[in-house]
Amino acid sequence: MSKFRKKPMVIEAIQWTGDNIESIRAFMEPDKPIQWTDAHSNCLIIHTLEGDHRADISDWIIRGVKGEYYPCKPDIFEMTYELVER
DSSP states (O other): OOOOOOOOOOOEEEEOOSSOHHHHHHHTTTTOOEEEOOTTTOOEEEEETTEEEEEOTTOEEEEOTTSOEEEEOHHHHHHHOOOOOO
16 A cells, blocks of 8 residues: 655635625636525535535635635644635
């Protein structure tokens, strides 16, 4: 078995807070691969290359290196990424 290290790269991401739907829509323009289920569930459906994925409040939405979008749980995000610039 081989071991690998993730290559250093800068990504863009925004955290879903439950009240920033317009900021998320702006972040994902012009592709808009997003669906807000309803105001009561507070989750988003992100259309990814692997199918639809749910983003709950506090999840991060990441724009990948090829312009794709996907949600990421906060604990995984914290272990994988560090802030480069705000």
